[in-house]
Amino acid sequence: MADEATGPGRLVLAATPMGDIGDASQRLRDALGSADIVAAEDTRRTKSLAKALGVAITGRVISFYDHVEVAKIPALLADIEAGRTVLLVTDAGMPSVSDPGYRLVAACAERDLPVTCLPGPSAVTTALALSALPVERFCFDGFAPRKGGQRREWLRTLATESRACVFFEAPHRLADCLADAVTVLGPDRRAAVCRELTKTYEEVIRGTLAEVAAWAVDGARGEITVVLEGAQPKSADPVDLVDEVEALTAEGIRLKDACAQIAGENGVSRNELYDAVLVARRDGED
Incomplete structure (x- = not known):
């Protein structure tokens, strides 16, 4: 626990396992057991994680999810300024990456409060590594747009994107998304669909957009991460x-x-x- 007399505390961002509990770092274990405040996207899941790791959370556990994030920031800033350590964890992977956290980090940076990160599991880098595609340069686009028109417009922006693109998609929208990708980007662009990364039923489907779109027609379950090959340079006259x-x-x-x-x-x-x-x-x- 921090001594309030020593000055500002700090915000600690911590990556949590996506599925395999063995991916939890020792630094995450230590932080869960020592933080003054644990700000969790889902308090029940965080307490279950701590129990599975054999860690007793001694600090105060509060909810910190999308709809309450803005409202909770002032009190957390006050805690950090008072010398307390705030540990921010989300349900899986790294905070701020399509998860709560960005606004709190920005607020800490604005007040020049210490922020550090405990690295660990990330669906983005895991999918890139498993894709078997050239990913030396890549962009991350979060979740694909939900509506068809917006999704196709977004895909058009990738028509000449030379970097690999990684994005998340809901399983019930995957087939429509990949069908749109075939229409907009052509059937031969390569892609990888990564499902349930690090979990028991992990699966990676690799092939052309036409091939992975045909696979997705029958439906997919679980958490989906898609890696799209970068566009090849054109030599049009x-x-x-x-x-x-x-x-x-x-x-x-x-x-x-x-x-x-x-x-x-x-x-x-x-x-x-x-x-x-x-x-x-x-x-x-x-």
Whole structure:
């Protein structure tokens, strides 16, 4: 327990097991047993975790989930300023990564209060490692949008993304999400669907988008993490893209903006495409 006379306490973010209890670190065990306050996404699950680890929580346990996060921050900041150690844990994996925590960390940083992290399990890095895809560079997009139109618009932003993309998806939306990915990104882009990572029924489905989408049609259960291969560089000839630019200008989009959009989608020089359009227009006038 912290001595209030020594100055500010600290916020400790701690990763918790995603499934296998053996993934709990000794530092997590020590922190659960010594923190003044344990802020838990689900207090029952955290107490069950501590019991399974053979740890007696001696500090105060409070709820800290999405809907109460903002309301709980002022009191937690006051506790840290008074010299107490606040341990933040979520149901599984790392706090702040699609889980509560970001706002509290930001508030501590704003007040220059100490924040540290006990690293450990993460569905993001575990899925990347198991994907068998090139993941030296990657982006994380949280949960895929729920609504079809928004989801397809989001997938369009990945059409030219050269980094691997990892995201979460609910099992009952997985089939629709992958079907949209086939439509927007094409059937040959590679992907990996990781299910129930570190748990008894862990499963990784690898293949093209067409293949994993066909697998998902029958339904999937459990927690899902998807890794999408980065887009391959295109070598399109600007001349071949002139008609696409003209189609956009016919809709009222400025020529420069149309060239920028089509060039970005196809990995060609915007200036070269602009010049190709002007040449095509001149040739059409002759």
